[in-house]
Amino acid sequence: MSAQIETVQRQPARLRQGEPVRLVLAGCGAVTKLYYAEALSRLQGRGQIAVAAIFDPEAKSAAVVQARLPGAKVAASFDGLLAVGADVAIIASPPRYHLDQSMQALRAGMHVLCEKPMATSSSDADLILAVAAANNLHVATGLVRRQFPATRSIKAMVEGGLIGKIQGVCCFEGGPFQWPVASTSYFSRAESGGGVLQDIGTHCLDLLTWWFGEPHEIHYADDAMGGVEANCLVRLGFGGFEATVRLSRDWARPNLYRLEGERGSISWAVNETELVEIALKGCRTAATASFTNTDDRSRDFVDAFCDQISDLVDTVRNGTLLSGSATAGRNVLKRIEECYARRKRLDMPWLGAEDFRHVIASAETRQ
Amino acid sequence: MTGTVAVLGANGFIGCRTVELLHLSGWAEVRPIVRRPSAFASLSRFAIDGRVADAHNVPALTAALLGCQSVVHAVAGDSRTIVDAVEPVYLAAAAAGVVRLVYLSSASVHGQSPLPGTDETSALHDGQTVEYNNAKVRAERRLGELSRDGAVQVVVLRPGIVFGPRSSWTGGFANDLLDGSAYLVDGGHGICNSAYVDNVVHAIKLAIEVPEAAGRTYLVGDRERISWADLCRPIAEALGFDLAAISVSAPLSFAPNWTQWLRDGDLYRRLVRSLPRPVRSGLKVGYAEWRKSGLDQRPPMAPKIKVSEERALLHRCRVKLPSAKAERELGYQPVVGFEEACRRSVAWLTFAGYPTARSQVGER
Numbered sequence: 001m002s003a004q005i006e007t008v009q010r011q012p013a014r015l016r017q018g019e020p021v022r023l024v025l026a027g028c029g030a031v032t033k034l035y036y037a038e039a040l041s042r043l044q045g046r047g048q049i050a051v052a053a054i055f056d057p058e059a060k061s062a063a064v065v066q067a068r069l070p071g072a073k074v075a076a077s078f079d080g081l082l083a084v085g086a087d088v089a090i091i092a093s094p095p096r097y098h099l100d101q102s103m104q105a106l107r108a109g110m111h112v113l114c115e116k117p118m119a120t121s122s123s124d125a126d127l128i129l130a131v132a133a134a135n136n137l138h139v140a141t142g143l144v145r146r147q148f149p150a151t152r153s154i155k156a157m158v159e160g161g162l163i164g165k166i167q168g169v170c171c172f173e174g175g176p177f178q179w180p181v182a183s184t185s186y187f188s189r190a191e192s193g194g195g196v197l198q199d200i201g202t203h204c205l206d207l208l209t210w211w212f213g214e215p216h217e218i219h220y221a222d223d224a225m226g227g228v229e230a231n232c233l234v235r236l237g238f239g240g241f242e243a244t245v246r247l248s249r250d251w252a253r254p255n256l257y258r259l260e261g262e263r264g265s266i267s268w269a270v271n272e273t274e275l276v277e278i279a280l281k282g283c284r285t286a287a288t289a290s291f292t293n294t295d296d297r298s299r300d301f302v303d304a305f306c307d308q309i310s311d312l313v314d315t316v317r318n319g320t321l322l323s324g325s326a327t328a329g330r331n332v333l334k335r336i337e338e339c340y341a342r343r344k345r346l347d348m349p350w351l352g353a354e355d356f357r358h359v360i361a362s363a364e365t366r367q
Numbered sequence: 368m369t370g371t372v373a374v375l376g377a378n379g380f381i382g383c384r385t386v387e388l389l390h391l392s393g394w395a396e397v398r399p400i401v402r403r404p405s406a407f408a409s410l411s412r413f414a415i416d417g418r419v420a421d422a423h424n425v426p427a428l429t430a431a432l433l434g435c436q437s438v439v440h441a442v443a444g445d446s447r448t449i450v451d452a453v454e455p456v457y458l459a460a461a462a463a464g465v466v467r468l469v470y471l472s473s474a475s476v477h478g479q480s481p482l483p484g485t486d487e488t489s490a491l492h493d494g495q496t497v498e499y500n501n502a503k504v505r506a507e508r509r510l511g512e513l514s515r516d517g518a519v520q521v522v523v524l525r526p527g528i529v530f531g532p533r534s535s536w537t538g539g540f541a542n543d544l545l546d547g548s549a550y551l552v553d554g555g556h557g558i559c560n561s562a563y564v565d566n567v568v569h570a571i572k573l574a575i576e577v578p579e580a581a582g583r584t585y586l587v588g589d590r591e592r593i594s595w596a597d598l599c600r601p602i603a604e605a606l607g608f609d610l611a612a613i614s615v616s617a618p619l620s621f622a623p624n625w626t627q628w629l630r631d632g633d634l635y636r637r638l639v640r641s642l643p644r645p646v647r648s649g650l651k652v653g654y655a656e657w658r659k660s661g662l663d664q665r666p667p668m669a670p671k672i673k674v675s676e677e678r679a680l681l682h683r684c685r686v687k688l689p690s691a692k693a694e695r696e697l698g699y700q701p702v703v704g705f706e707e708a709c710r711r712s713v714a715w716l717t718f719a720g721y722p723t724a725r726s727q728v729g730e731r
Contacts, residue, residue, distance in 0.1 A: 172720045177408030184404045184419065187411035195411065225391070226414030246720055250409040251538060253720035349714030350532040352565070355391045
């Protein structure tokens with residue numbers, strides 16, 4: 001991939017009010033089948049967008065998604081997808097394609113919504129950002145949890161000082177891995193950029209930096225022994241408190257984020273879109289509060305994907321501020337790289353002394 | 368080095384630790400084989416040559432087993448899966464030129480409360496009230512029939528209650544304690560035929576390397592004679608629970624378990640298999656999310672304890688099954704004592720995020 005920044009020849013056509021934004025989608029794997037297809041179908045039904053074409057190297061997968069999006073052509077190649085012409089390209093392919101496909105879409109004059117991670121390294125993300133900036137195009141990253149009314153409310157409550165000065169944060173997220181991946185390449189550092197940290201850690205670290213700002217200190221440990229981590233522990237130092245993050249791909253725990261403040265606590269169950277539990281010191285009861293977005297509509301997980309797409313569509317159409325901007329996607333990649341650079345070995349208490357000797361002697365040299 | 372050892376069902380509790388131990392010790396080149404790509408999530412910690420193949424698909428399995436000298440059959444599943452997986456695995460192993468197949472059966476073939484004097488020579492029957500036991504009995508029989516052709520050497524291991532990190536007897540019991548559904552029948556004074564997972568893996572290694580083991584069956588377990596209360600106490604103490612408070616009496620009769628009956632039924636299985644794979648995967652993810660959200664949102668209430676027949680029989684067991692034959696013929700000796708096994712199991716609970724007294728995951 002060339003690092004040269006190019007200015008595209010074709011500027012996007014000016015959108016007319018009332019006309020749906022034309023959109024193409026690359027990648028018909030798990031995230032599309034489970035979320036994007038339904039979200040696009042809802043938005044198309046509302047007349048906000050028109051899905052012009054979709055592409056996936058697996059014809060069967062493309063056909064499954066096309067059945068949900070009648071009217072969309074199935075392109076035979078990614079070049080063919082871009083040739084259809086559109087205002088926005090959604091890149092939902094495996095992470096190793098994010099850089100090339102985002103760059104190509106930008107060069108074709110399209111704004112881009114790229115599923116997370118934005119790229120497999122922050123330097124690749126910088127390339128995408130530079131090409132977008134040089135061509136006056138928008139790039140959004142699929143940091144979908146920012147669309148949840150629950151996470152937005154937590155940000156507002158923290159900033160508003162509801163629980164006072166934050167004293168500590170504890171996040172535990174994981175469970176047996178059940179995402180219906182198509183191949184084992186999902187577990188390859190070369191193809192996905194890492195393991196559980198790169199995967200769900202992207203969402204977790206993004207939320208924490210969105211709520212609290214950039215950490216000034218990072219400690220990191222994981223259980224990778226030649227491969228990619230299935231479990232990891234991150235400690236982030238923020239001004240005056242520490243956030244402990246434990247991520248796992250092999251055992252289900254309560255899946256809870258807990259923020260402790262001097263005046264109370266906020267608890268959020270992972271992927272809960274609307275509910276947050278609040279307990280204030282001095283009060284006899286803890287409350288579970290339900291939040292909706294400003295339009296007062298309830299939000300499920302697919303709605304969050306709708307909002308994510310609408311966010312970029314509104315920005316393209318009206319110039320509104322992009323909430324899931326690619327800068328956030330790039331910054332979280334930088335945090336993840338800093339974690340990997342500081343890597344220590346997670347204590348695995350079931351391993352005997354012999355096991356550990358072998359880990360030290362051989363496995364880690366293969367990293 | 369003991370050639371290449373394939374581990375079928377490598378993402379399961381015993382399979383996963385087998386891969387980990389064999390790989391880390393350098394004892395063998397390990398080839399984990401799983402049914403779907405997502406099952407590599409935990410195994411991908413290692414740089415290992417793994418394969419995806421369904422245990423019912425002989426050509427795919429044969430291709431996955433090519434170059435392996437031994438196969439460890441640790442496929443778990445419902446009763447039908449247990450029986451149905453035996454023949455394809457044997458045929459694939461034969462076609463791939465595998466020398467020896469180690470089949471992980473269960474001491475449950477003798478029932479949850481075996482009679483005094485039970486050993487490997489005791490007669491088996493498949494008319495037991497617990498369907499899992501019958502499935503294991505039928506699987507062993509089918510494997511015995513198949514191996515008469517001599518194409519692959521078969522060794523059958525019958526471990527007892529295999530516990531340790533990631534097991535249902537350890538993490539599952541901790542979950543039960545935390546959600547209020549844990550119980551011990553009659554205080555858990557019955558004998559638990561425990562087998563710490565590392566001891567089982569040690570038996571697997573011996574079953575692979577001892578020439579005389581071919582065609583034989585072995586009961587394997589821990590050295591100590593322990594009770595169910597002994598097994599559960601360290602977990603309860605680590606989480607701050609009192610075992611005496613969860614003692615219950617078993618009912619006089621047991622109603623059939625309809626969910627198990629449904630899962631084992633032909634109609635249900637045919638219906639599930641008729642769905643396209645992405646739909647099945649999507650439903651599975653959706654069901655897990657729904658179940659999780661349902662559990663999270665359920666208002667706190669006193670849980671109803673429902674004693675299962677299987678658990679009632681286990682908790683009132685009066686017999687310590689012998690590992691004497693394995694000791695005599697394989698040279699089997701448990702490599703991890705019960706106390707150390709409990710220490711490691713509780714330490715794993717801390718690692719996995721349980722609110723133990725030492726709730727702080729460390730690093731080295």
